[in-house]
Amino acid sequence: MAEVFRKCCILIVLLVLAGGMIEMLKVETYCSEGIGLCGKGNECEQRCYTSHGPGSQGSCDYNIKPPLCTCYYDCLAPPPPPKVCNGGGGLCSIACTNQCCSDRCATKFSQGRGYCDNSAGPWLCQCQYPC
Known part of the structure; x- marks a missing residue:
């Protein structure tokens, strides 16, 4: 009985690892755009949302002076070339x-x-x- 339980546990671990590997292989493409100086509060986040909608993320880089706002968003697939x-x-x-x-x-x-x-x-x- 202990041997069957051990094999089931190993199988479950392998399935979880395989599922994680499949998720890692899924490539998501993100684009970025500089959208100017950081403002007060969450102004960077709001400008990013206004430009690129839901799923976008505004981020201020305070390591540089003046701090700059960068918007990260999902890239749209390019349209197919015309026939x-x-x-x-x-x-x-x-x-x-x-x-x-x-x-x-x-x-x-x-x-x-x-x-x-x-x-x-x-x-x-x-x-x-x-x-």
């Missing part, structure tokens, strides 16, 4: 090079840009635009 589509803008020529091609693409596609490319044979105006 880029490709299209054709006709042929390029000595009279119509990169700038002309880009102008054509801007006219043809919303927020379009273009460049002349001859890697496939003829000198083509290649357009790129967000889709």
